[in-house]
Amino acid sequence: MMRAVLIWFLFAGTAWAQAQSRDLRGIWQATGTAYRNLEGTPAQRGQPAAKSTVVDPANGKIPYRPDARKVVDRNSKERETSDPLLSCFQPGVPRAALLPEPFQIFQNPDRVVIVYQHVHAYRVIFTDGRPHYDDGIEFYMGDSRGRWEGNTLVVDVTNFKPETWLDNAGNFGGNKLHVVERYTRTGADTLRYEATIENPEVFERPWNIRVDLARHTEPNFQLLEHECERDAQGVYRHPPQFLK
Amino acid sequence: MKRIFGLLLQFLCLFGSVLPASAHHSFAAEFDDKKPVKLEGTVVRFEFMNPHSWIHLDVKNPDGAVVRWAVETGSTNALFRRGWRKDSLRAGDRITVDAFRAKDGSNTANANSVKLPDGRQFSGASSREGGQ
């Protein structure tokens, strides 16, 4: 009898523990400066150096095809005018998770909803097995379908529009971009975010990034409205200072 | 894909259809329903986007000059739910558009109906149905 009770407790405890671990709810934000350059940045202007977020390949460099590298170089030179974020486009994936702005995760049995403070972009990630859209429509934030692998939410993202960057430095993924995200709770207030990024038209092979996100624990913390406004010329513009 | 689009177009002809061109904001803000235009031309580019999709059209004037027109149609979301896809209109497609011209007199118009060479027509009268 005692044994049955103990087994029951063990089972219930495991289920409870798993439920806690699959709980991604809350307001999260990337610390650090991955948003500037996924490949890392040297120390500058009083900011310490930032390591590359690219964990594969091991040298921390994005494995671009040579013709794609030229596009990155041009983006980088023109980034103070050409960054799509300056024009208030939605940030795309994975860039949205790395921005210096919070995002909030809500969970229902058949979907996970992520709302980003940045221009109030949001994603509805169905976890009930329904398929992607066909390739006849494209989204800035892509089309997301998720499933659980143990305590990791794995999100498959397709149907991207080409007009997004991966960071402020002009790294980009292109039209046929395919991203697989992995969200894993690593503690009470930490969430590990990993993404596999692939597009045979742009990259020589798939590559992976990893960033740790921190929960906002300030009392009554909430996302604020971040709406884009037109400048004096009537053009949608974020002031460039936003993206320093 | 084209075949599915064609079948859908026939379905829409049978049951009527709506080009919700102005559900995002008021038609009257930009266009003039007293300035109808009929444009026959060749598709240069079809931009499948919100809040409006755009058909860029090369139209030959009676004097032989080719003029580029930008024709506004419904939002991606409204069109997508009716079976349109990003490649539903391709460069080189010859179409006829009945539209209303922009108030500012530019070569911009809001489509009332779009007709393909084989006579199939996608027509609508109002933005009643919005995004659905």
Place this chain on the structure above:
Amino acid sequence: MKAGNSMKVAMLLLATMVAAAQTEFTPPRLADGRPNFGGIWMAASLSAAFNVEEHGASYGTPAGPSVIVDPPGGKLPYLPGMRERAADNDQHRERDPVGQCHMHGVPRIMFPPFPLEIVQDGNYVVILAETEHGVRIIPTDGRPFLKDYSAWNGDSRGHWDGDTLVVEVRGLNGRSWLDQAGNFMGAGAHVVERFRLTGKDTLDYQATVENPAVFSRPFTLRVPLRRRPADVELLEYGCIEGERDAAHLPAINGEKK
């Protein structure tokens, strides 16, 4: 006498049955006992999006009744001079902030001709609007309002009154219109909304708006929402990227827009 009593009993029974039939709908509930509003919704009639007051048809605009249920008569109770301002907006619809990709504000965000999704999660009710990828995050945990806040969709706080979700909205920036016809609320408006499920696929939505700078008294509008078919999903609606200003935007990734 017996017959008389039986008649009374029968009448009472009948009255009770009729009353029972008119009793409020018992909604499906979440694990915490709250009514489940989750799903995709859209205004049952799209006429309010064009004009919240009674209006005739014009090109691109269907005719429709007023959705103002108070004051009786269905007219917005504008102060002197304010209706003229609305009429001026009507003559300048290019100024409609929605046409410039701004979020609709409250209550206009609840009745555009595009779907809404309601997601409930613990102490939050989230309303996702397809238009302008708009969002309202409504905490129901009793936290205080933000101070000195000014935003398109304002700052919302919800609480439950039985099975009715009551939401108070402050911090609206006053730049939104109420509809495409140029009706407006002005800065300093205060809104109280009531959401209640009235059937499996119907959600009663009411909003009471108060702004002594614009209206002579509060007014209430009512726009029932209807559940969309099960296969409808919200689609991303990137507005800014598609507005005609796109011509001004620089080339992205080397390609001209």
